[in-house]
Amino acid sequence: MKTINELINEKDSGWKEVKEWIGAAKNKVEILPADPQKAKNALYQTQVTTSSPMGAIVYMTGGILIDNGWIRILGSGNTKLDRTLPEWNKGKSFKEFGETPSFLLIADDALGGFYLLNGGGLGKDLGKVYYFSPDNLEYEPLDITYSEFLQFCFNNDLDKFYDGSRWKNWKTEVSVLKGDKVYNFYPFLWTAEGEDINKVTRKVIPVEEQYSLNMELRKQLGH
Secondary structure (H helix, E strand, O other), rough: OOHHHHHHHOOOOOOOHHHHHHHHHOOOOEEOOOOOOHHHHHHHOOOOOOOOOOHHHHHHHHEEEOOOOOOOEEEOOOOOOOHHHHHHHHHHOOOOOOOOOOOOEEEEOOOOOOEEOOOOOOOOOOOOEEEEEOOOEEEEEEEOHHHHHHHHHHHHHHHHOOOOOOOHHHHHHHHOOOOOEEEEEEOOOOOOOOOOOOEEEEEEHHHHHHHHHHHHHHHHHHO
16 A cells, blocks of 8 residues: 555645636535544545545545535545545445455435446446436446546536435525435335425435445345
């Protein structure tokens, strides 16, 4: 594994570019402050350099919240988003730090959807982002890179992307939702009965629980 000094690139920081993108963003973006020591640990465990946008976000932020916290981009953890990118992936995309993951969970949303960076385990489009959608339990290829995913979060019409998945008063509820929690819907959003988001019941559960449930349901349905 590379040392922390090899991963921190002061001369060519990806953060400068990311900050420019955030400055020009159309959507609401909240940068969560990082704890310097936790940030170093998270960067070391992720093994990406700060010259890349992902490394810069892990090292410089505790995470980034988009659209009142609807999307949570993982960084090095913060009280509002109490997960680091590497710790959240451990046991899911790799067993031990330093291993090359077949995918990387990079962000998720309040709906219980997950964004993954393909490391070879999801298809031949290496380095592209997929969305694990709660309304069909499928990995949907978005055909965008990590940098393009950031642009998607900052500037895309999220109401359009999440059309039919946002209930009345979602902004008020989601803005106070902690970043390690998601909404769990019943009937499930992928069933015919769960099609109308305003008619299903929802409760707040740990994101870990929702992720495990998704994987279990995929198995049961033979995906």
